[in-house]
Amino acid sequence: MKQRITIKDIARELSLSTSTVSRALADRWDVNPETRKAVLELAEKLNYKPNLLSVSLKQKQTFSVGVIVPEFINAFFPEVIMGMQTVLEPEGYQLLISQSNESAEVELKNMKALEDRMVDGFMVSITKETRDMSYFRYLVDNRIPVVFFNRVAKDIPISHVIINDYKWAFLSVEHLIEQGCKRIAHLKGPDNLDISHNRLKGYMDALDKHHLPYDENLVVNCGVMMETGILGAMQLLKLPELPDGIFAINDPVAIGAMKVLKKNGIKIPEDVAIAGFSESKMAMIIEPNLTSVEQPTFEMGKAAAELLLEQMKTNCKIAQRTISLEAKLNIRESSQRCTS
Amino acid sequence: MKQRITIKDIARELSLSTSTVSRALADRWDVNPETRKAVLELAEKLNYKPNLLSVSLKQKQTFSVGVIVPEFINAFFPEVIMGMQTVLEPEGYQLLISQSNESAEVELKNMKALEDRMVDGFMVSITKETRDMSYFRYLVDNRIPVVFFNRVAKDIPISHVIINDYKWAFLSVEHLIEQGCKRIAHLKGPDNLDISHNRLKGYMDALDKHHLPYDENLVVNCGVMMETGILGAMQLLKLPELPDGIFAINDPVAIGAMKVLKKNGIKIPEDVAIAGFSESKMAMIIEPNLTSVEQPTFEMGKAAAELLLEQMKTNCKIAQRTISLEAKLNIRESSQRCTS
DNA sequence: AACGATTGCGGGAACGTTCCCGATAAAAAT
DNA sequence: ATTTTTATCGGGAACGTTCCCGCAATCGTT
Numbered sequence: 001m002k003q004r005i006t007i008k009d010i011a012r013e014l015s016l017s018t019s020t021v022s023r024a025l026a027d028r029w030d031v032n033p034e035t036r037k038a039v040l041e042l043a044e045k046l047n048y049k050p051n052l053l054s055v056s057l058k059q060k061q062t063f064s065v066g067v068i069v070p071e072f073i074n075a076f077f078p079e080v081i082m083g084m085q086t087v088l089e090p091e092g093y094q095l096l097i098s099q100s101n102e103s104a105e106v107e108l109k110n111m112k113a114l115e116d117r118m119v120d121g122f123m124v125s126i127t128k129e130t131r132d133m134s135y136f137r138y139l140v141d142n143r144i145p146v147v148f149f150n151r152v153a154k155d156i157p158i159s160h161v162i163i164n165d166y167k168w169a170f171l172s173v174e175h176l177i178e179q180g181c182k183r184i185a186h187l188k189g190p191d192n193l194d195i196s197h198n199r200l201k202g203y204m205d206a207l208d209k210h211h212l213p214y215d216e217n218l219v220v221n222c223g224v225m226m227e228t229g230i231l232g233a234m235q236l237l238k239l240p241e242l243p244d245g246i247f248a249i250n251d252p253v254a255i256g257a258m259k260v261l262k263k264n265g266i267k268i269p270e271d272v273a274i275a276g277f278s279e280s281k282m283a284m285i286i287e288p289n290l291t292s293v294e295q296p297t298f299e300m301g302k303a304a305a306e307l308l309l310e311q312m313k314t315n316c317k318i319a320q321r322t323i324s325l326e327a328k329l330n331i332r333e334s335s336q337r338c339t340s
Numbered sequence: 341m342k343q344r345i346t347i348k349d350i351a352r353e354l355s356l357s358t359s360t361v362s363r364a365l366a367d368r369w370d371v372n373p374e375t376r377k378a379v380l381e382l383a384e385k386l387n388y389k390p391n392l393l394s395v396s397l398k399q400k401q402t403f404s405v406g407v408i409v410p411e412f413i414n415a416f417f418p419e420v421i422m423g424m425q426t427v428l429e430p431e432g433y434q435l436l437i438s439q440s441n442e443s444a445e446v447e448l449k450n451m452k453a454l455e456d457r458m459v460d461g462f463m464v465s466i467t468k469e470t471r472d473m474s475y476f477r478y479l480v481d482n483r484i485p486v487v488f489f490n491r492v493a494k495d496i497p498i499s500h501v502i503i504n505d506y507k508w509a510f511l512s513v514e515h516l517i518e519q520g521c522k523r524i525a526h527l528k529g530p531d532n533l534d535i536s537h538n539r540l541k542g543y544m545d546a547l548d549k550h551h552l553p554y555d556e557n558l559v560v561n562c563g564v565m566m567e568t569g570i571l572g573a574m575q576l577l578k579l580p581e582l583p584d585g586i587f588a589i590n591d592p593v594a595i596g597a598m599k600v601l602k603k604n605g606i607k608i609p610e611d612v613a614i615a616g617f618s619e620s621k622m623a624m625i626i627e628p629n630l631t632s633v634e635q636p637t638f639e640m641g642k643a644a645a646e647l648l649l650e651q652m653k654t655n656c657k658i659a660q661r662t663i664s665l666e667a668k669l670n671i672r673e674s675s676q677r678c679t680s
Numbered sequence: 681a682a683c684g685a686t687t688g689c690g691g692g693a694a695c696g697t698t699c700c701c702g703a704t705a706a707a708a709a710t
Numbered sequence: 711a712t713t714t715t716t717a718t719c720g721g722g723a724a725c726g727t728t729c730c731c732g733c734a735a736t737c738g739t740t
Contacts, residue, residue: 006696017720022698032718049456053402054696057393057725064457072418073621079413082439094457097437099422116389117404117434226621255625281413281566285595286625346726357690362728372688394726397695686737693731698724708715 005046014038025050056118064094065308066114068124070102070151074252075281076297077125080149083301084123091309093120102224104130111135121145121308126153128190128224145311149304152194159311161303161323165195168293168327169202172275173247175291175329177210179273179337181245185218187232187257189249196249199277203247218243222253229256237264244272245335251276251283251292258286258334273335288333295327345386354378365390396458404434405648406454408464410442410491414592415621416637417465420489423641424463431649433460442564444470451475461485461648466493468530468564485651489644492534499651501643501663505535508633508667509542512615513587515631515669517550519613519677521585525558527572527597529589536589539617543587558583562593569596577604584612585675591616595626598674613675628673635667 007025011018016035024031024039042048056062065088069077085095096114100107107127112135114122122139124146133156139146140158148160176184186203189196200219207214217239222232229252236243237260248254254276258268266272268288276283279294303323310318347365351358356375364371364379382388396402405428409417425435436454440447447467452475454462462479464486473496479486480498488500516524526543529536540559547554557579562572569592576583577600588594594616598608606612608628616623619634643663650658 004696008696018697019699019721020719023719026698030716030718035718051397051696052457053393053397054725055698057391057397057696057727058698060725062393072412072421073415075413078418078439081412094436094453096434099418113434117392282622282625285622287627344726348726358727359691359729360689363689366728370688375688391726394695395728397697397726398728400695681740683739684737685739687735688733689735690733691731692729694728696725700723701721703720704718706715706717708713710711710713 004051005043005048006051007048009046010039010042010048013042061120062118063092064096064117064119065121065123065312066111066117066119067095067097068107068111068114068122068126069097069099070107070125070127072097072099076150076278076295079297080125080301080304083298083303084305085301086298087302087305087309100127102127102129104132108132108135115144121147121312123147123149123304123308125149125151126193127151128193131192140316143316145308145316147304147307147311149300150195153192154194157320159307159321159323161300161307161325162194163295163300163325163327165198166202166205168329169199169247169277170206171202171329172277172291172293173203173206174210175331176245176247176273176275176335177206177212179245179269179335181243181273182212183215183218183241183243184212184245184247185220185236185243187222187229187246187248187253188219189222189224191221199247199249222249224250224253226252226256226259229253230260231256233257233260242266242272246272246274248274248276250278251280251290254290254292254334255282255286258290269333269335269337273337275335279330283330283332291332291335292330293327294330296325299325344391345383345388346391347388349386350379350382350388353382401460402458403432404436404457404459405461405463405652406451406457406459407435407437408447408451408454408462408466409437409439410447410465410467412437412439416490416618416635419637420465420641420644423638423643424645425641426638427642427645427649440467442467442469444472448472448475455484461487461652463487463489463644463648465489465491466533467491468533471532480656483656485648485656487644487647487651489640490535493532494534497660499647499661499663501640501647501665502534503635503640503665503667505538506542506545508669509539509587509617510546511542511669512617512631512633513543513546514550515671516585516587516613516615516675517546517552519585519609519675521583521613522552523555523558523581523583524552524585524587525560525576525583527562527569527586527588527593528559529562529564531561539587539589562589564590564593566592566596566599569593570600571596573597573600582606582612586612586614588614588616590618591620591623591630591632594630594632594674595622598626598630609673609675609677613677615675619670623670623672626674631672631675632670633667634670636665639665 007018007021011021021039024036072078098110104127136156146158148158152160220232220235222228276290276292279292283290283292347358347361351361361379364376412418438450444467476496486498488498492500528540560572560575562568616630616632619632623630623632
């Protein structure tokens with residue numbers, strides 16, 4: 001950090017007080033237009049930049065918000081973050097991005113570090129193992145604005161934005177059924193995540209609607225990464241009878257499963273049709289192209305940011321809200337059977 | 341930002357001065373062990389956290405560094421960033437990540453915003469259109485630490501870490517030649533990027549070594565995204581004679597090209613062998629699997645962070661340095677011909 | 681017994697702002 | 711001519727730290 005021009009330098013140069021310079025820069029009414037002009041010109045000339053540290057110290061806000069994501073190796077969260085930036089940057093906010101690496105411990109550490117840095121609020125998508133909610137409670141108790149997005153925790157009064165997981169899981173599975181699948185497996189997500197429950201429920205209800213039996217052997221617990229998809233699929237292969245359809249918690253898992261199936265000479269979609277969730281670039285690259293639910297990532301980021309802005313402006317006086325976004329089912333080769 | 345416990349609260353409670361409390365917390369020698377104990381205990385009990393804003397204001401450093409990347413939708417930069425975090429976080433630094441969306445204008449805006457926030461240094465990978473170096477000159481003139489990584493600018497005395505692009509481009513092309521390719525095309529990167537030149541040079545020298553003619557019609561200017569790879573490949577298709585090998589500036593471009601080739605019924609690698617650069621997850625997913633140079637992304641981030649740390653600790657007194665990392669060629673189906 | 685050295689602590693300025701309050705002078709109102 | 715208003719400005723505290731300096735009490739040394 002180099003030596004900067006301060007308001008005092010300008011004051012000294014123009015034989016003014018710092019108060020006047022401050023008011024001139026802040027465009028207050030009680031300053032002579034001519035002196036204001038002089039101040040602005042000199043500030044420009046000297047390349048004056050206000051020291052945001054002292055401003056923050058005085059105003060008790062830093063114009064920065066913490067973003068907590070479990071990972072940003074896949075495109076999903078980066079896209080959400082871009083959405084956030086489009087609404088927060090024009091308002092003068094800086095995003096501090098932390099990735100928790102799917103570890104609840106790192107997540108907590110990062111959030112505390114950001115709290116130390118006095119962020120004005122948080123936007124978080126919890127890890128797959130986050131169970132202890134005490135820190136989040138501490139945040140709401142202390143009126144520190146928080147919103148959840150995508151991965152939300154239950155039983156805690158924090159506004160959040162999600163997509164209508166239930167509905168689109170339901171429609172995905174219904175699509176598989178329409179393609180003739182009778183034994184549809186589900187590669188399920190981690191228990192602590194709301195999305196896991198909602199997508200499971202959508203799966204179950206779709207089966208129910210079409211009078212297909214629910215077989216718990218066909219639901220295998222799985223993580224959210226490609227590697228866990230591989231493991232999940234291998235478990236399915238051990239079943240006495242192979243399923244004829246797979247609905248995966250997300251694209252990486254679906255792709256992991258496809259790798260296993262292909263390696264075992266199982267034809268997709270003829271033998272097993274498969275559908276993923278939360279559209280990734282890879283869906284269009286793997287062969288056959290993967291059917292997947294496309295989430296409005298950008299909009300999710302925007303919505304979360306707007307929710308947070310609201311909280312920050314009203315000092316958390318606003319009621320908890322849930323925004324549920326719609327999605328879109330992109331039907332591709334991995335689930336389209338000629339016989340349908 | 342809620343009301344926090346300050347050093348004054350502790351001082352009042354224990355009938356001490358703020359100076360003493362400050363020294364106790366800083367673990368100075370000139371404070372009675374008993375009072376130190378009392379201070380530490382009370383601080384713990386009240387959950388005291390120092391206000392980093394005032395500390396920064398006083399110390400003239402913020403313990404934050406700005407990271408400027410052109411995009412973070414692909415996995416490359418996120419991985420590099422993770423490497424940075426592993427070295428900077430233990431030192432108490434926070435990363436402020438900005439993505440410039442491949443726009444020089446946004447890049448400049450973001451850097452200025454981060455300078456306003458008094459970051460202690462910058463780590464930047466320039467956009468494909470960054471040509472005006474005046475802001476970087478301004479930074480070095482004002483002793484603000486900067487390091488470049490991956491995408492570096494020429495003609496400016498800023499330390500940087502890159503991989504040995506020339507060598508690995510050379511080896512990639514040599515590999516294609518060994519597979520029997522005689523007419524190898526190159527999908528080249530943007531002109532302002534050093535990597536483009538170095539990889540082009542590697543390509544040319546490999547041809548030269550094996551006495552293959554250099555044909556400028558086979559070198560097509562291309563961006564760095566999949567979309568531009570598609571355009572580049574389409575241009576190649578218009579040639580009177582198809583090349584029998586393609587060396588692409590990076591994986592997204594290679595994958596875009598593969599899509600075009602496959603759509604046109606051209607067999608990979610039999611008709612056209614292809615190699616990418618800077619390993620992405622997609623290389624293992626596309627079929628045939630893509631031969632690619634795997635870059636040590638994590639190490640690159642670590643190296644850049646260490647370079648920056650050095651600068652920050654020595655107040656830029658250290659000479660400019662260049663770290664060149666080694667890489668690895670992952671040979672896969674896209675370039676392996678049975679006939680070899 | 682007198683001296684300097686050590687130990688432990690507090691006062692207060694400083695970092696760069698903002699903002700409340702009061703001061704002054706000119707202009708307007710009485 | 712006096713009072714009130716208006717237009718400009720400065721003084722100075724405050725935000726939460728750090729740190730230099732000085733002060734007092736205790737200790738060991740001659």
